[in-house]
Amino acid sequence: xxxxxxxxxxxxxxxxxxxxxxxxxxxxxxxxxxxxxxxxxxxxxxxxxxxxxxxxxxxxxxxxxxxxxxxxxxxxxxxxxxxxxxxxxxxxxxxxxxxxxxxxxxxxxxxxxxxxxxxxxxxxxxxxxxxxxxxxxxxxxxxxxxxxxxxxxxxxxxxxxxxxxxxxxxxxxxxxxxxxxxxxxxxxxxxxxxxxxxxxxxxxxxxxxxxxxxxxxxxxxxxxxxxxxxxxxxxxxxxxxxxxxxxxxxxxxxxxxxxxxxxxxxxxxxxxxxxxxxxxxxxxxxxxxxxxxxxxxxxxxxxxxxxxxxxxxxxxxxxxxxxx
Ligand SMILES: Nc1nc2c(ncn2[C@@H]2O[C@H](COP(=O)(O)OP(=O)(O)O)[C@@H](O)[C@H]2O)c(=O)[nH]1
Ligand SMILES: [Mg+2]
Numbered sequence: 001x002x003x004x005x006x007x008x009x010x011x012x013x014x015x016x017x018x019x020x021x022x023x024x025x026x027x028x029x030x031x032x033x034x035x036x037x038x039x040x041x042x043x044x045x046x047x048x049x050x051x052x053x054x055x056x057x058x059x060x061x062x063x064x065x066x067x068x069x070x071x072x073x074x075x076x077x078x079x080x081x082x083x084x085x086x087x088x089x090x091x092x093x094x095x096x097x098x099x100x101x102x103x104x105x106x107x108x109x110x111x112x113x114x115x116x117x118x119x120x121x122x123x124x125x126x127x128x129x130x131x132x133x134x135x136x137x138x139x140x141x142x143x144x145x146x147x148x149x150x151x152x153x154x155x156x157x158x159x160x161x162x163x164x165x166x167x168x169x170x171x172x173x174x175x176x177x178x179x180x181x182x183x184x185x186x187x188x189x190x191x192x193x194x195x196x197x198x199x200x201x202x203x204x205x206x207x208x209x210x211x212x213x214x215x216x217x218x219x220x221x222x223x224x225x226x227x228x229x230x231x232x233x234x235x236x237x238x239x240x241x242x243x244x245x246x247x248x249x250x251x252x253x254x255x256x257x258x259x260x261x262x263x264x265x266x267x268x269x270x271x272x273x274x275x276x277x278x279x280x281x282x283x284x285x286x287x288x289x290x291x292x293x294x295x296x297x298x299x300x301x302x303x304x305x306x307x308x309x310x311x312x313x314x315x316x317x318x319x320x321x322x323x324x
Pocket of ligand 2: 131133134233292293294
């Protein structure tokens with residue numbers, strides 16, 4: 001069986017990211033791709049020049065380097081959509097309400113993985129995303145693409161996690177509005193919590209809500225719904241799914257809300273929810289040891305605070321399915 005598939009890595013040419021990319025590629029080849037030999041496309045914004053490309057390829061052994069190509073993505077992919085109010089966005093980002101509130105470019109990256117990545121998939125029936133800071137930590141003894149094709153899988157991912165409810169505020173309501181008849185499924189995809197006046201986030205959230213909703217008041221008890229999602233720094237997807245009209249219509253509706261930018265709607269929960277709504281029996285969880293940066297390192301946020309979100313030991317992951 002031949003499978004038309006490729007591995008996509010979106011990256012940036014900074015000193016830090018270049019080191020991540022080299023490490024990630026090393027483990028990708030060592031633990032998967034030296035066996036299965038899929039093409040790897042490294043997507044970038046034009047900041048990888050000839051010498052940087054040589055440097056990356058130089059680290060890939062023998063003929064395996066022929067599997068790797070670099071591709072400049074379209075300039076528009078990382079431009080703010082014209083319906084986004086820049087002033088509102090700037091005020092929202094300045095709130096830095098949670099450590100992982102991030103900046104405009106992070107939001108553009110999330111937007112890329114919802115709206116633009118399919119442009120680079122025309123030649124492939126399946127693509128894998130792997131981030132430059134994702135490490136495959138053990139040998140994967142099966143061809144995951146072949147598995148997807150055999151089982152007619154539309155989305156395969158690994159770690160299940162609960163995302164930040166403030167970053168994804170209003171996401172549940174948005175999907176309920178679009179798919180009232182699918183309330184049962186939508187209910188299973190979120191964990192509810194409340195923030196009231198005693199909560200440390202309360203005042204900051206009220207201010208943020210006013211910025212985003214043109215000074216509208218919010219109730220005293222704020223309902224927050226945290227999405228349950230697959231970490232999508234590793235996933236495999238059927239590319240045809242994202243070209244379906246009903247899927248595109250749903251994505252357009254999400255885009256119009258502006259909330260990918262005004263809040264920080266993650267591409268991961270959005271992908272998990274969209275597939276769950278349309279093809280819930282075609283999502284498959286595959287388990288192998290891999291990690292993203294946040295599980296290995298602490299980080300300094302934009303408020304200059306040091307944050308740790310690592311598992312408490314070297315055996316556990318942050319996967320909610322692995323917890324009792
Ligand atoms: N070209 C480009 N890639 C980005 C940008 N921001 C993030 N990425 C890439 O997108 C992937 C996910 O970004 P990351 O910051 O690791 O997100 P996190 O894992 O959610 O913290 C990584 O491979 C990054 O290099 C950006 O502004 N431009
Ligand atoms: Mg990352």
